[in-house]
Amino acid sequence: MTKPTSSSDYEYILLRHRTIPDLDNLAVYQKHGGFKALKKAVTSMKPEEVIEEVKASGLRGRGGAGFPTGLKWSFIDAKKWPHYVVANADESEPGTFKDREIMEGNPYQFLEGVALCAFAIQAHTAYIYLRGEFWQIAEKIDNHIAALEAAGLLGDRLFGTDYSLRIYTHLGAGAYICGEETALLESMEGKLGQPRLRPPFPPSFGLFGKPTVVNNVETLTNVPIIVERGAAWYRSIGTEKSPGPKVFSLSGHVVRPGNYELPLGTTFRTLIFEHGGGIPEGRKIKAIMAAGASSSLIIADERALDTPMDYENVPSLGAQLGSASVIVIDETVSIPWLIDKTVHFFRHESCGKCTPCREGTFWMSHLTHRLQRGEASPEDVDLLYEVASQMKGKCLCALGEFSIEAVLSGIERFRRDFEQAVNKIPALER
């Protein structure tokens, strides 16, 4: 089977609203095959069979960690009840804006995915945790849920079986850390959104201490298509280790920023130059961040541009694919200015629960601020590198680890920018 690489021969699987008008209307969604997968699963499949199909599809979590979705579902503790599903719609990573488009444009496919996950783990309640700024999206989702209940596609005794399901929205209130799954669960329970020590992991100890699957919005939106068309078909898209489509949020110095749904394994070059239209005003590309502000800085040389964006190849560049939020940085940007931005973000969002992250982000931001203002000495750069290295491996959750990625890689890979910054050579225009 062919693996399409450009949008002209590509059939949308997730951003289907771009070719189907009014897909956020239940009748339209049903006319295009909507809720066939849920009906098929609930009336003719065992829950374990749904899990097996998702496992076989090779679907990996789209929230950042890339964990195999079917495997996560199979870890759910069958000795403790009830079970819960929590959809992670916190979407707060700088550079990430894909879940928002899915929930606005193709909300029923997402909700069908939530329902399929719930059926697979036999949960009767699912929650969608949205960042507080998404309150209007939450209101619309509430209306969609009401429409589904009225149509008998959600609620008691679905399709005449004894399986029942309710879905509720829950709004966060402005805290990036609540995207981390255990902080999210704490927040849902009415506590401060601070990460839990793990293990235990959510499939054994999740919401209200009960077995819980937490999945990203985009991950769940893949599930109806997998159940409908089968794992083998799904695997025809993407690569062997990273099957399926991905929504890449493209931002920064590109002519056409936006979301691009492409097969995993598409190269950076195709995304940035073919789809994104390249760098404005013919300027040169300098660096790429592949996973939003949490990324290390990739030197945008020919090799990097020809690297496939998937979970197995991006690490060869000393980086991670993460949520595939690709920030493009051109030659006018000074890297000390850039890391001052990212560190400022992490200092602001550190939840303060553990010392290495709370203190580390504070001191890093003190130093990057000096650098950015041209007040730093060469020793300050060494000290910054030292503080960041000290944090490595010592933080309670990944936020702390994310905060040092751009700092360490920036100093290692863009040394000249730092020399310019400390030697009072006028900083590059930003």
Added chain:
Amino acid sequence: MLAEKYAREIEAILKKYPPEERRAAVMPLLYLAQRDKMYVSRQDMAEIASILGMSTTQVMSVVGFYSLYYDKPQGKYRFQVCTDLPCALRGADRFLEELCARLGIEPGGTTADGLITVEAVMCLAACDKAPMFQVQSGQGLEYYEHQTVDNALSLIERLRLEATRRVGRVAND
């Protein structure tokens, strides 16, 4: 009292969570209180605590932890400009500086009439539509994307006009 004014809403919120996990309703109840007067008063926090079987201190610490809850009365409109990295690469810092300069305030400051506060905030998941900002007000939270300083200033003019008209109406009553 929230319990009287919003009895139906409170019941609907509590129904979302298992009865033995009432505390999970604290965030939606705080939003309910905030919608009422743009901030959550001490009295509302105490009432929410008693509805949920929490201590007032626990509710206060939730309010303090999250940036979208306010425990003091607010200026009428908060213009929150995203200046995080992706937006900054597309001119957000310059947008914020120029907007503030034209209003004669510093970032984080409020206009002399007390109507408009302009501040920098973190990523709002609209990075491809920079410069962008959200406006927080008694009506909730609204996104404005692909903005110019002139657009923003004419929106502010409109809000000012509305506010003067409202004051006028009150004075005529």
